[in-house]
Amino acid sequence: MAKYEGSIKADFDELLSAIESGVVNSSATAALEDRSDFRGDNSRCSVRVFERYSYTGGNRVSLSVTLFQESGGDVQVSAIASGGSTGVVFKINVFGEEAFLEKLTDVLKAYGQN
Numbered sequence: 001m002a003k004y005e006g007s008i009k010a011d012f013d014e015l016l017s018a019i020e021s022g023v024v025n026s027s028a029t030a031a032l033e034d035r036s037d038f039r040g041d042n043s044r045c046s047v048r049v050f051e052r053y054s055y056t057g058g059n060r061v062s063l064s065v066t067l068f069q070e071s072g073g074d075v076q077v078s079a080i081a082s083g084g085s086t087g088v089v090f091k092i093n094v095f096g097e098e099a100f101l102e103k104l105t106d107v108l109k110a111y112g113q114n
Contacts, residue, residue, distance in 0.1 A: 065078070
């Protein structure tokens with residue numbers, strides 16, 4: 001499993017749109033599998049689940065991305081990639097997970113996030 005957490009100063013809707021298109025367009029096999037959106041009085045949360053085929057691992061990899069913003073503050077980003085390892089007992093070959101997560105971090109870098 002590969003994981004990213006951070007916060008970024010960005011317009012929530014623009015960032016969400018950039019993540020959706022950036023991740024889906026990063027691979028011929030990448031797809032947005034499902035989405036969920038919530039709003040409160042002063043907060044909002046969006047969850048996106050992507051999937052793609054990992055040629056390195058020979059299997060499918062998922063990437064779950066959650067954005068959260070309260071009172072117009074920074075957008076909190078949490079992303080977890082999973083499913084790209086092989087092995088019955090131990091996780092072997094997590095390259096597919098890390099590579100899929102890297103597609104998201106490439107989008108975030110465009111917004112000035114390290």
